[in-house]
Amino acid sequence: MTTCSEEIIEKNKIANDFNNSEDVYKGIKNCVTFFGSARIEQNSTNCKKAEELAYNLAKQGINIVTGGGGGIMEAANKGAYNAKNAQSIGLNIIIPTEQKLNPYTTRNHTFNYFFSRKFMLVRHSSACVVFPGGYGTLDELFEIIILIQTKKLKNIKIYLYDTSFWNDLIVFLKKSLLKEKMINEKELEIFTLTDDLEFVEKDILKLFNQD
Numbered sequence: 315m316t317t318c319s320e321e322i323i324e325k326n327k328i329a330n331d332f333n334n335s336e337d338v339y340k341g342i343k344n345c346v347t348f349f350g351s352a353r354i355e356q357n358s359t360n361c362k363k364a365e366e367l368a369y370n371l372a373k374q375g376i377n378i379v380t381g382g383g384g385g386i387m388e389a390a391n392k393g394a395y396n397a398k399n400a401q402s403i404g405l406n407i408i409i410p411t412e413q414k415l416n417p418y419t420t421r422n423h424t425f426n427y428f429f430s431r432k433f434m435l436v437r438h439s440s441a442c443v444v445f446p447g448g449y450g451t452l453d454e455l456f457e458i459i460i461l462i463q464t465k466k467l468k469n470i471k472i473y474l475y476d477t478s479f480w481n482d483l484i485v486f487l488k489k490s491l492l493k494e495k496m497i498n499e500k501e502l503e504i505f506t507l508t509d510d511l512e513f514v515e516k517d518i519l520k521l522f523n524q525d
Contacts, residue, residue: 327426327427328426328427328430330426331425331426331427331430331431331434332430332433332434334423335405335423335425335430335431335434336434337423338403338405338421338422338423339403339437339438342377342401342438343377343438344375344376344377344400344440344522345376345377345378345379345403345438345439345440346371346376346377346378346379346439346440346441346442346443346518347378347379347380347435347436347439347441347442347443348364348367348368348378348379348380348386348387348390348442348443348445349380349381349386349435349442349443349444349445349447349451349454349455350364350385350386350387350390350444350445350446350447350451351385351386351445351446351447351448351450351451352381352383352384352385352386352387352413352447352450353384353385353448354385354386354389354445354446355385356385356388356389360386360389360445360446360475360476361385361386361388361389362389363445363475363511364386364389364390364393364443364445365389365390365392365393366393366511367390367393367443367511367514367515368389368390368391368392368393368394368397369393369394369396369397370393370397370515371394371400371515371518371519372393372394372397372399372400372402373397373399373400374399374400374519374522375399375400376400376518376519376522377394377400377401377402377403378390378391378393378394378400378401378402378403379403379405379435379438379439380403380404380405380435381404381405381406381407381413381431381435381450381454382403382404382405382406382407382413382415382416382419382422382424383404383406383413383414383415383416384413384414384416385447386445386446386447387404387416388416388418391403391404391416391418391419392416392418394418394420395418395419395420396418401420401421402418402419402420402421403419403420403421403422404416404418404419404421404422404423405422405423405425405431405434405435406422406423406424406425407424407425407426407427407428407431408424408425408426428453432453432454432457435454436458436461436467436470439470440469440470440471440518440521440522441470441471441472441473441518441521442458442470442471442472442473443473443475443514444472444473444474444475444505445475445476446475446476446479446480455472455474455505458470458472459472459501459504459505462504463501463504471506471517471518471521472504472505472506473505473506473508473514473517474505474506474507474508475508475509475511475514476509477507477508477509480507481507484502484507487502488502
């Protein structure tokens, strides 16, 4: 059982996660979040694609948000950083291995807890582009899907990039969850599966040019 002082410390850490990370977003809007594996090498096709898409969006003044680590996150931050026309935001987290802040952020914050970080990664974003990734990426993806499904999060689009990677997951969702009526057809439309980043770029730009 934790002592009273330990509980206070934990509560303060949680409050700091939310309150201090809000400062990262001060004065900006039009954000898109990139998710994907921290383990992918920068010379890989997916990292190059993430960097290119982030660069193109940032050139249009769209701020890029990532988890601040390596792999896809570093590639997206690098693209935004090199565009020099938008913020490159990294929301890092304290864990024993693998995660350290990449050098391409213009604004960043380090979290204590995953749950607060996951929420703040999408709180100010109008779209998420999800590249191939492992348990962490899947955790983030399904968190967003659930928030949309339960209408706790509105007006946000999800793009799953690389159909060859995601196809087996979609088959599972259809053959297991949908078949057993644990989800419905409409809930499979929460995300868009694609290999066309030009479509993703144009579709995202439409979100910010509706006025």
